Amino acid sequence: MASKRSDAKQNREHLLAVARAMARNGEVPSFNELAKKAEVGVGTVYRHFADQQALLAGLVEEQLEDFRALIEHAVANEDASAALEELFRGAVELVVHRPLVAKVLAQSKDEFRATEAKVEAVVARAKKAKVLRADVGVSDFRRLVCGIELAARVGPQPREAAQRYVEIVLAGLLL
Incomplete structure (x- = not known):
């Protein structure tokens, strides 16, 4: 169980790192763009962030x-x-x-x-x-x-x- 939590935390941190790199001039990437750049499925993005506001909050x-x-x-x-x-x-x-x-x-x-x-x-x-x-x-x-x-x-x-x-x-x- 701890390894699943650890993997989930690593996935979230990876998504946030990719999203930070993509964020320019205050723009948050779309979930599809983020998934593609992070090389994960869009479902993975949705598992970590309910919506754009949740992603934005995670970024800051x-x-x-x-x-x-x-x-x-x-x-x-x-x-x-x-x-x-x-x-x-x-x-x-x-x-x-x-x-x-x-x-x-x-x-x-x-x-x-x-x-x-x-x-x-x-x-x-x-x-x-x-x-x-x-x-x-x-x-x-x-x-x-x-x-x-x-x-x-x-x-x-x-x-x-x-x-x-x-x-x-x-x-x-x-x-």
Whole structure:
């Protein structure tokens, strides 16, 4: 039994490695393309991933852990302004460097719900400290992060553009 589990885990890791190599600019390969490139049957892909969203989540598991750690660090930071800036800058940097994470955050209600309360705590604390505009909410935060990632990818030098856009947005958000 343990060998079947071990084989299944190896198959999943192989599929994820192939899918990562195929993923370009935030695009997840179709199951048929993945099966062909991984040299397995499409049924094997479906056994490991129920749908494209499950494959996408598998591709970004580690990066989502980085995002969660970033949130935890911001929650622990007692300086409301610094915590909010750190979280916003870190989230933008993560999604610009890892476009698939942006796709998960933009599309996955489950992932958003899993982090929403903690991000809301950082946002609420910044509002209470009067360092953040009162009309900014957690959904604005998520949309702005994803929006900057999208805007930065449109032109050349996305990382530099993202840094510039972060400065512009923070200047409008912070008091």
